[in-house]
Amino acid sequence: MINPWSSKQYFDYEKLKKEFGIENMDNYFDHYLFKRHLIFGQRSLDYIKYAVDNKLKFNAVTGLMPSGHMHLGNKITIDQMIYFQSLGADLFISVADLESYATRNISFEKAREIAINEYIVNYISMGLKPCNIYFQSEDHETQKLGYIFSNETNMSELRAIYGFDDSSPILHVNSPIVQASDVLHSQLKIYGGPRPTIVPVGVDQDPHIRLMRDIAQRLRIYNVKIENNGISVYVKGKEDPHLYIDSAIETLNKNNYKTDKNYEYRSIKIINARPEDKIKIDLMLIENEKPYNDYAFIAPSATFQKLETGLKGGKMSSSVPDSLISLNDTEGDATRKIKNAVTGGQKTIEEQKKYGGNPDMCPVYELYSYHNNDENYVQSVYDECKGGARMCGLCKKEAGENISQFLKNMREKRDESLSKINDYLMNKSP
Ligand code: SF4
Structure with missing residues (x-):
């Protein structure tokens, strides 16, 4: 669960x-x-x-x-x-x-x-x-x-x-x-x-x-289902289904679908529909449903x-401030927290050079992969770590510089962003 x-x-x-x-x-x-x-x-x-x-x-x-x-x-x-x-x-x-x-x-x-x-x-x-x-x-x-x-x-x-x-x-x-x-x-x-x-x-x-x-x-009238490699539509509820079935058939026929209806089973079989037509038909029929159903x-x-791992391992948690970097942290805070982060590196530099690190288990590597859109750069960090060419101390320093630059950009835009706030709020600030 x-x-x-x-x-x-x-x-x-x-x-x-x-x-x-x-x-x-x-x-x-x-x-x-x-x-x-x-x-x-x-x-x-x-x-x-x-x-x-x-x-x-x-x-x-x-x-x-x-x-x-x-x-x-x-x-x-x-x-x-x-x-x-x-x-x-x-x-x-x-x-x-x-x-x-x-x-x-x-x-x-x-x-x-x-x-x-x-x-x-x-x-x-x-x-x-x-x-x-x-x-x-x-x-x-x-x-x-x-x-x-x-x-x-x-x-x-x-x-x-x-x-x-x-x-x-x-x-x-x-x-x-x-x-x-x-x-x-x-x-x-x-x-x-x-x-x-x-x-x-x-x-x-x-x-x-x-x-x-x-x-x-549950709130829908029409239930559009993939059945027997085709599409069937069922009308839910206890009300007389004639109105809904006739309305759906009119729309489906207008869109070149051939239909076979069964009022007793509250169903329509669409004879020439393919399973990949399901979304198109569902979106079509919900338009039919709108006049009868405010909650369609x-x-x-x-x-x-995936949840980004906390800098101390485990989940990021505001009760452990050093496990996360807040967007309002100073560059100094961010650099210190990254410096003290756990890594996927080996115990010694010699072992790191010999066996390589484990970026897949490293929250510092996640700072690169979650927050940098440069494919080649992030791939090179991964490959260098795996291949033993990247040492954790320098890697943390580089990650710290990248995140600090991001935080600096956020801070510099802050006043301008605040001045635009009413363009975003449905209930405006006074
Ligand atoms: S080199 Fe970087 S990515 Fe690799 S384990 Fe060390 S801190 Fe993590």
Whole structure:
């Protein structure tokens, strides 16, 4: 069981993929995080690829918890959001101020200040273009959806996904529902209606992704399925299916699909459809569904990123400040923390020269691979380490200089980024 609230670090990504049915990446996108397999898995990313290839609108959604500081471990999510924005996505970022109030006793005013100064300003400095950033506590639509979604799940399902028992805090029970609302509210009519939606997450968030996908599917009228190497459509619910079946057939026939309907089984067999037509047909039929269903959502897609290892080994944790580099750290802080980091190197210089280091188990190497887009440079660091030509002391110094340069750039852009903040907030700052 994956627990989103534990501090456990997951290493065996292949095992996780197998156990939870997370799919492979298949070179979907031309970005270094994908090419280096730092994004190691996905759920229904083919919807996003389809949207990009066909120049259709799609959404990218993430959230931020307004507490502490943004650090390098959070950066991979924003790197992806900026990349998806460059591919045409509309971005939605939820500030989880209800959650920070409930779990960390942070007032809404304080949460707003932290979100802007510790997170959003850095996102803008990293290259985020204007988008939809909102505060959970101020977003009526998200709260309303939370109530509606609560009716689509029950305790036995939540127990099976999360392992809840009688002592589980109601907050934990409520939190996945709120997250589902955050993601799916981006598909409400006021934002353009149902669309493919990508959510970049760490694998520890997969239980939330599974639940929100299930909720979205439960709320649909049409269930488009690959069956017998073709496509069938089922009409869900107890209502008379004639209206929905006839409406779907009209649309399908207009698009040159031949159909065979069965009112009794509430189904349509599409005679000349291939399995690869599923996304096209699903996106077509959700348009039919819109007039009858205010809560017609495309089940969200997800990318799963590996969690960057803390500089002390294990998970990055704000309770161990030297395990992470905050984006508001000084260059001096960053250099010192990297100097004191654990490595995958050998015990002595002689052994390092003879056997080479182990970059695959080295948090310093991760500073290169997660935060530098130069393929040749990062590959040379890897090869030199493996081949015994790179020593840990100098390698740390070089990594320290690279990260310091990045932090300096962030600091220099800070005032300008802050002056643009109202272009990003749905609830403007006074
Ligand atoms: S040389 Fe660099 S990458 Fe290799 S183990 Fe040492 S610190 Fe890590």
